[in-house]
Structures are given as structure tokens and as C-alpha cells.
Amino acid sequence: MEMERDFETKLQLQQPELGGVGSKAVQRTNSITFRAPQEQFTVNDFELGKLLGTGSYSKVIRAKKKDTGNIYALKIMDKKFIAKENKVSYVKMERIVLDQLDHPGIISLCFTFQDAYSLYMALECCEGGELFDQITRRGRLTEKEACFYAAEVIDALEYIHSMGLIHRDIKPENLLLTSDGHIKIADFGSVKPTRESQITVLPNSANEKACTFVGTAAYIPPEVLNSSPATFGNDLWALGCTIYQMLSGSSPFKDASEWLIFQRIIARNLKFPEYFSHEARDLIDKLLDEYGLECGMAFVLRLEHGKGIGWDTDPSKRLGAGPDGYASMKKHSFFKGIDWKNIWKTPPPPRLAPVQDVSVDYNTHDNPWSLMHVGGDATYHHDIPDANACPASSSEVLSISSLASIDSFDSRWQEFLESGEAIVMISKLKKIQKFSNKKVQFILTDKPRLLFVDPSKMTAKTSIIWSDKPSELNVQVANSSHFKICTPRKVISFEDPKDRAWQWKTAIEGLQHR
Ligand SMILES: Nc1ncnc2c1ncn2[C@@H]1O[C@H](COP(=O)(O)OP(=O)(O)OP(=O)(O)O)[C@@H](O)[C@H]1O
Numbered sequence: 001m002e003m004e005r006d007f008e009t010k011l012q013l014q015q016p017e018l019g020g021v022g023s024k025a026v027q028r029t030n031s032i033t034f035r036a037p038q039e040q041f042t043v044n045d046f047e048l049g050k051l052l053g054t055g056s057y058s059k060v061i062r063a064k065k066k067d068t069g070n071i072y073a074l075k076i077m078d079k080k081f082i083a084k085e086n087k088v089s090y091v092k093m094e095r096i097v098l099d100q101l102d103h104p105g106i107i108s109l110c111f112t113f114q115d116a117y118s119l120y121m122a123l124e125c126c127e128g129g130e131l132f133d134q135i136t137r138r139g140r141l142t143e144k145e146a147c148f149y150a151a152e153v154i155d156a157l158e159y160i161h162s163m164g165l166i167h168r169d170i171k172p173e174n175l176l177l178t179s180d181g182h183i184k185i186a187d188f189g190s191v192k193p194t195r196e197s198q199i200t201v202l203p204n205s206a207n208e209k210a211c212t213f214v215g216t217a218a219y220i221p222p223e224v225l226n227s228s229p230a231t232f233g234n235d236l237w238a239l240g241c242t243i244y245q246m247l248s249g250s251s252p253f254k255d256a257s258e259w260l261i262f263q264r265i266i267a268r269n270l271k272f273p274e275y276f277s278h279e280a281r282d283l284i285d286k287l288l289d290e291y292g293l294e295c296g297m298a299f300v301l302r303l304e305h306g307k308g309i310g311w312d313t314d315p316s317k318r319l320g321a322g323p324d325g326y327a328s329m330k331k332h333s334f335f336k337g338i339d340w341k342n343i344w345k346t347p348p349p350p351r352l353a354p355v356q357d358v359s360v361d362y363n364t365h366d367n368p369w370s371l372m373h374v375g376g377d378a379t380y381h382h383d384i385p386d387a388n389a390c391p392a393s394s395s396e397v398l399s400i401s402s403l404a405s406i407d408s409f410d411s412r413w414q415e416f417l418e419s420g421e422a423i424v425m426i427s428k429l430k431k432i433q434k435f436s437n438k439k440v441q442f443i444l445t446d447k448p449r450l451l452f453v454d455p456s457k458m459t460a461k462t463s464i465i466w467s468d469k470p471s472e473l474n475v476q477v478a479n480s481s482h483f484k485i486c487t488p489r490k491v492i493s494f495e496d497p498k499d500r501a502w503q504w505k506t507a508i509e510g511l512q513h514r
Pocket of ligand 1: 129187
């Protein structure tokens with residue numbers, strides 16, 4: 001009950017005053033006007049069909065409304081999971097933003113409802129599945145097909161940007177296909193409204209600092225890895241990666257781990273397959289920020305403290321972000337033959353039918369959520385998930401250390417690093433001592449090194465001698481917040497107020513096994 005009240009307050013959703021079932025009539029609350037009403041439905045009003053997809057905090061199920069026969073994609077989010085993972089602001093943002101958007105290339109929100117366990121968003125259902133599946137099942141798309149899909153994405157993205165919104169998670173998994181094969185952009189949980197945006201958001205729902213790290217590793221632009229604030233250029237970079245993926249079958253900076261992907265992005269280590277046309281290469285180059293060539297400079301390499309060698313990136317120079325906006329992109333020779341005005345009436349390319357899913361019997365439990373496992377690592381947000389769980393797999397170890405690295409792109413600590421050294425994990429910990437506990441900034445670097453900094457005096461303290469051998473350096477976790485670092489000389493006990501004891505263990509062991 002408390003959870004329900006909390007969500008009601010947080011989401012500020014109230015009983016409909018206007019409009020009927022499934023209508024797009026206007027609904028008023030204390031703070032905002034909703035077009036997609038909050039209904040009093042329950043999940044029993046729907047026949048639940050196949051699982052359409054899984055997100056990091058949702059399951060999306062094809063659902064038929066029993067009384068009307070209308071089909072929806074029901075995005076189901078577990079309240080406890082969302083509260084635990086601090087995703088309330090993402091849910092609010094998606095609900096409010098989708099409610100105000102109106103474009104043929106953007107998924108529409110029909111209505112919402114909730115029960116004690118879950119929040120439900122009834123979305124228009126994209127029967128054609130993800131563009132990602134079309135690419136992977138066919139190996140790659142032809143340039144003609146990629147050109148059509150890219151043109152539709154660009155038209156929708158131009159609209160999103162014109163509304164003062166940065167999507168921040170453009171990727172083939174979030175580009176859905178309607179039953180007749182047109183594109184719809186989905187997943188607006190990571191959206192960032194710019195200051196000029198005319199979109200109404202609830203107080204405190206502009207989810208976090210402008211430079212918070214969200215998105216999916218392979219599509220993240222270098223400036224985000226450098227903690228720069230979000231700009232429209234972030235989406236244009238992701239668009240460039242997406243077009244590359246349509247044409248080649250994989251993302252341009254694909255590598256064995258997120259850590260290596262980030263290294264490739266920062267170094268702009270980009271290679272084109274030889275079958276890419278000149279037009280395709282040029283377009284992708286310009287979306288992936290090769291503005292140096294246009295300026296008459298081949299490129300600018302720079303060496304900065306701890307950041308290694310990287311390209312000077314200027315997201316505002318990307319094709320589509322300049323003063324003439326999208327016009328320059330639409331004029332690009334890759335899009336020769338595209339009828340931009342009638343793109344949504346143009347017949348889409350033929351595609352493979354979506355794979356038939358094994359049907360799931362959702363009716364064996366009262367709570368449909370109980371049948372679902374929430375999680376997955378396709379997309380993540382800044383917070384490290386599931387702090388109390390013991391991360392076990394090697395991919396989790398890598399993911400944790402790379403997330404921590406993003407977490408710590410904070411220039412304050414650069415002075416304690418050597419040239420080329422990067423932070424893998426950093427926390428303010430309580431060092432538990434016999435007589436008095438001490439707050440220390442504890443830093444794990446990729447060298448690897450473990451060092452202490454006194455955060456009040458900003459002075460370096462001792463470091464723990466690194467060893468790759470567990471007999472000489474190991475971490476023992478007592479519970480989610482307490483752990484010990486054991487070396488032959490001493491045992492140091494710590495308390496992590498953010499409950500990241502297991503993350504410390506996995507990050508350190510991950511580097512021992514690198
Ligand atoms: N309207 C829809 N029609 C059909 N399938 C959909 C629809 N919306 C979402 N899906 C499927 O569900 C998946 C997860 O949805 P979505 O990305 O919105 O969830 P999320 O929890 O916000 O995920 P993320 O981890 O990407 O933030 C999508 O990748 C897609 O496969």
C-alpha cells in the first residue's frame with residue numbers, strides 16, 4: 001500500500017476527469033495535462049500474448065484488451081525493482097514525454113494503469129519487431145534498405161530534437177517496425193530535455209545532471225565518456241553507429257568488452273568494410289564527427305592527463321547539428337532519391353516476418369510480474385545495478401569496472417594519477433580502525449593500483465601493494481557494505497556506504513585476472 005501511495009505521489013497520476021477508455025482525450029492533474037489517460041484497468045482486462053521484448057527495467061508483452069479486442073504492447077514495470085534501482089525518474093520521464101509527442105516515427109502511448117505490483121504503459125504495438133533482428137537475421141541490410149530506414153529515423157529524430165529533447169539511446173534495438181514495415185522510435189526513458197524544450201516535465205523529473213552517463217556502450221559518443229553534458233550531437237553519433245550496423249551487421253566500435261569498446265570509441269578506431277560505398281563512408285564519417293577533414297585538418301590528436309590519446313570531438317560539428325540543422329544531412333548524397341516529404345507514405349523494403357515466440361502461460365500466477373526476471377545488460381544507466389547481489393560472471397565484472405570508470409570521470413582525482421592511468425572504481429569509504437574510523441577516498445586504477453586519498457585535505461595517503469596473486473592480495477566480503485582487503489602485511493577493513501562491497505571485490509579480482 002505504501003509503495004502504491006509512493007508511486008501515486010511520485011508519478012502524480014490521478015483519476016481521469018475527461019475522456020473514456022483508450023481515448024486520447026485530455027486528462028488533468030494538479031500538475032500536468034495528460035493525453036493518454038490513467039485508467040482503472042487491471043491486467044485481467046487483457047489477454048496476454050507473446051513477450052515482445054525485455055528492457056533493463058521492463059518486460060513488454062503483446063496484450064489484447066478483452067472488451068475492445070484492441071492490441072497493445074504492454075510495458076510492465078515492477079514497482080519494487082524500479083524503486084530499488086532508482087528508476088522512478090526514468091519511468092516518469094518516459095510517461096510524460098511520450099504523452100506529448102506526436103509523430104508517425106515515434107511509438108504512441110495509449111493509456112497507463114497500475115496495480116499493487118506493477119506500472120503498465122499501453123503502447124501502440126509494433127508487430128514487425130526490432131530493426132536489430134532484421135539486421136542480425138539477415139547478416140546485414142542493403143544500402144537501399146539502410147537508406148530508407150535511416151531516412152525515417154532521421155525524420156523522427158529531427159522532430160524529437162525540434163521538441164528540445166535528446167533521446168540518448170538510439171540503437172537498432174530501440175528502432176521498431178510496424179506491421180507494414182515503417183520505423184518507430186521507442187524507449188524514451190533516457191530522454192534529456194534541453195533548457196529550451198517546450199515539453200512539460202514534472203518538478204524533479206528531469207532525471208539527473210546533464211552529464212549523467214546513460215545509453216548503451218557501443219553507441220556512446222566520446223564526449224559522453226568524457227563527462228560532457230548531453231547534446232543533440234549524442235543522438236547523431238548513435239545514428240552514425242546505427243547506420244554502420246545496418247550496413248555491416250555489427251556496431252562500428254564492437255569489441256570483446258565494454259572496456260575495450262570505450263577505448264576504441266575514445267581513439268575513434270573506426271574501420272569500414274570495403275563493400276561500403278563512398279557515400280555511406282562519407283555520411284558515417286560525418287556523423288561520427290570527422291569534422292577535422294572538412295576544416296582542412298586531418299584530425300587533432302591530444303594527450304591529456306589520464307585520458308590517453310583521443311580525438312578532439314565537437315558534437316555541434318556533426319552532420320545535422322550545424323546551423324542549417326537537418327537540411328545538410330538530408331542533402332547528403334547517401335540519401336539521393338529519398339522523397340523526404342512523403343517518406344511515411346513510401347513503401348518500406350520487404351522484411352523477414354518476426355520469429356514466433358513460444359507462448360507463455362501468464363495466467364498461472366496472480367501477479368504477472370512474478371513470471372518475469374527483470375534485469376538484462378543491454379542498456380544501463382549510471383547507477384550500478386543490484387548492489388547487494390554478488391556479481392559473478394566475467395561480463396558482469398567487466399561491466400562493473402567499466403561503469404565504475406565512467407562514474408569516476410572526475411578531474412578532481414587526476415592529480416593523483418600517473419600519465420595514461422585511468423580510474424576503474426572510486427568510492428568514499430570508511431576505513432575501520434581500532435580507535436577511530438576514517439573517511440578515505442579509495443581509488444582502483446587500471447594500472448592497477450589501489451590508493452587512498454584524504455578527501456578533506458586532498459592529499460595522497462598510502463597505497464596497498466598490488467599483486468595479481470590472490471595469496472598476496474584478496475578481498476573478503478562480509479556483507480553488502482563491509483569488506484576487508486588482505487595482504488601478507490595487513491588486513492584493512494572498510495565500510496562502503498553505497499553497499500558496493502561486492503563490486504570492489506569483483507573489480508579488483510577482474511584486474512587480477514586481466
Ligand atoms: N511498442 C512496442 N511494440 C513492440 N515491441 C516493443 C514495444 N516497446 C518495446 N518493445 C520491445 O521491448 C523491448 C524493451 O522495451 P524498452 O526498450 O522500452 O524497455 P526499457 O526497460 O526502457 O529498456 P532499456 O533497457 O532499453 O532502457 C524493446 O527493445 C522492444 O523489443
